[in-house]
Amino acid sequence: EEHPLDRLPGPKRWPLVGSAFLSIGIPYDELFPRMLEFPKLYGYRFAMKIFNRRILHVYNVEDIEIVLAHSRNITKNKPYDFLKPWLGVGLLISTGSKWHRRRKILTPTFHFNILRNFSKVFEEKSRNLVRKLKNLPEGNVDVLSVIGDFTLNTICETAMGTQLDCDKSTSAVQYKDTIKKIGIQVIQRLRKFWLYSDLLFYRSSLGKEFASNLEIAHTFADNVISERKKKRTDQDDGSLVENSDDTARESPKKRLALLDLLIEAENNGEIDVEGIKEEVNTFMFEGHDTTAMALSFGLMLLADHEDVQERIYEECKLIFGDSDRTPSWADLAEMKYLEATIKEILRLYPSVPFIGRNITEDFMLGDVLVKKNVEVLVHIYDLHRRADIYPDPEAFQPERFLDGQVRHPYAFIPFSAGPRNCIGQKFAMQEMKCALSEICRNFRLRAPERGARPKLKADIVLRPVDPIYVQFMPRS
Numbered sequence: 001e002e003h004p005l006d007r008l009p010g011p012k013r014w015p016l017v018g019s020a021f022l023s024i025g026i027p028y029d030e031l032f033p034r035m036l037e038f039p040k041l042y043g044y045r046f047a048m049k050i051f052n053r054r055i056l057h058v059y060n061v062e063d064i065e066i067v068l069a070h071s072r073n074i075t076k077n078k079p080y081d082f083l084k085p086w087l088g089v090g091l092l093i094s095t096g097s098k099w100h101r102r103r104k105i106l107t108p109t110f111h112f113n114i115l116r117n118f119s120k121v122f123e124e125k126s127r128n129l130v131r132k133l134k135n136l137p138e139g140n141v142d143v144l145s146v147i148g149d150f151t152l153n154t155i156c157e158t159a160m161g162t163q164l165d166c167d168k169s170t171s172a173v174q175y176k177d178t179i180k181k182i183g184i185q186v187i188q189r190l191r192k193f194w195l196y197s198d199l200l201f202y203r204s205s206l207g208k209e210f211a212s213n214l215e216i217a218h219t220f221a222d223n224v225i226s227e228r229k230k231k232r233t234d235q236d237d238g239s240l241v242e243n244s245d246d247t248a249r250e251s252p253k254k255r256l257a258l259l260d261l262l263i264e265a266e267n268n269g270e271i272d273v274e275g276i277k278e279e280v281n282t283f284m285f286e287g288h289d290t291t292a293m294a295l296s297f298g299l300m301l302l303a304d305h306e307d308v309q310e311r312i313y314e315e316c317k318l319i320f321g322d323s324d325r326t327p328s329w330a331d332l333a334e335m336k337y338l339e340a341t342i343k344e345i346l347r348l349y350p351s352v353p354f355i356g357r358n359i360t361e362d363f364m365l366g367d368v369l370v371k372k373n374v375e376v377l378v379h380i381y382d383l384h385r386r387a388d389i390y391p392d393p394e395a396f397q398p399e400r401f402l403d404g405q406v407r408h409p410y411a412f413i414p415f416s417a418g419p420r421n422c423i424g425q426k427f428a429m430q431e432m433k434c435a436l437s438e439i440c441r442n443f444r445l446r447a448p449e450r451g452a453r454p455k456l457k458a459d460i461v462l463r464p465v466d467p468i469y470v471q472f473m474p475r476s
C-alpha cells in the first residue's frame, strides 16, 4: 500500500534506503547549503525517506500553524535523543504528562515579577561585557567567544543563582569549558551515524571523552544545587517571595533563581532531585547558546549597517539623555526600534533553524494524511526568507517589523509557536535588548569586510563556519 507521503514531491526514494545516500560524501561545511537546495527544488511541502524514517518537510505558513498549534503532537523527533545523556528528559525533550507537569512548574519562573529580578543580572553582565570589550586590544574581535561568556554567565546566575564570572574557582572555569565541549561533541556524534548506537559510541574515543565531560558538568550542577539548598535552610525559612522591590533586587543573595522555584516544587512533592538536575542542565544549555548566536549574528549585521546602529543610538539618547545609567525595565520597553532590529536579526539568523516532531496521532495537512510515526521538520530558516512574505528577503531591514508588514503569527517564529514554544522568549528578548543597547551606547561597530555573508553550518543551533569579527570603536 502506498504511503500518503509518497505522493509528495521530494528527492528520489530508492527501495529500503530511501534517500539516505544523498548526504554521503558531502563535506560537513557543504551540508547546510545543500539542505537549502531542497526547498527550492521541491516547494513548501515535500517528503524524504531515510531508511525507515519518513520525514515531512514544511515551510508553508498554514502547514506550520497546523503542526505547531496541535495540542497533542508535542513529541520531539530522533536527533533530540542525543541530548538526553546530558540534559535528561527535561522540559525541552520530555513529552506527554511529564512535559505538562514540568511546564506548569516552570512557567512562573518567567513571570513578569521574576523577570524583573533577572533584569538586574542582565544589567550587571552587560556592563561587564562593555568593560571587557573596552579593555581588549584595538582591532578585530572574535565575537563568539566574548558573547558566549556573557550569555553563559547570565544564565548561570539567573538559573542557578551562581556567579560564574566572580567565582574564580577552578571548578567554575572548568564547568564553562566543559559545557562548550559537550555541545560540540553532541554535534560530532550526530554527524556520524555509526556512533548512533550507545554501545559503539561509549567505546569510541569521542564517547569516552563525552562521558568524562558529562561527569564534570553533572558534578558541578549537583554541587550548586546542594549548596543552594544549604543556603536556603541557613538563611531563611525557605518560603518563596517575589522580591520585586528594589532592596531585594540589589542583594544577590535574595534574588530568586530558577533553582529556587524548583527546590520549592520539590518541597511540595511536584518534582524530585533527578528532575531538578534535568531542568538545571536543560536551562543552562537552551538558555545560553541560542542567545549567544543571535547576539553574534546581530553584531555582525549591525557592524555592516551603520544607519541601523545610528538609529539605535539615537533611540537610546532620547531615553537616557546624557546619563550613563544602566537601562531599567521601563527603558527597555521603550526601545521599539531596537526590538524591531532584534526581530530582523532573528528572521535572517534564527538560532534554531529547524524544529522536529515525531507524530503520535494522525492528522490532516490540507489533503495529505500525516500518519503516526512520521517525523515533521519545520523549516524556520526557509520560512523567514520567503520573498512573498518578506520582500527583498536577503536585505537587513528592521523597519519591516515597525510598520506591521509581518501579520500572520506563524510567519515569524524564531521562538517556535504553540504549546511547545520557547519558554525563555521574553527572557531572551530582554537580555538581548540590554546587551545591544549597552554596546551601541558605548561603541561604533565596524565590519572588517563590507556586505559579507557568513557560510552557515548544519548544527542544532545555527552557527557560522568561520569566526565572526567585529571592530568596537569607543564613542567619545
Ligand code: HEM
Pocket (backbone or CB within 6 Å): 076, 091, 092, 093, 103, 282, 283, 286, 287, 288, 290, 291, 294, 346, 350, 351, 352, 355, 356, 413, 414, 415, 416, 419, 420, 421, 422, 423, 424, 425, 427, 428
Ligand atoms: C534568541 C534566543 C532563543 C531562541 C531563538 C530560542 C528558540 C527556541 C525554539 C525555536 C524552541 C522550540 C524548540 C523545539 O520545538 O524543539 C525553544 C524551546 C525552549 N527554549 Fe528557547 N530560545 C531562545 C532562548 C532561550 C532562553 C534564554 C531560555 C531559558 C532561559 C530558553 C529555554 C527554552 C526551553 C526550556 C525550551 C523548551 C520549551 C518546551 O518544550 O516547553 N530559550 N527555544
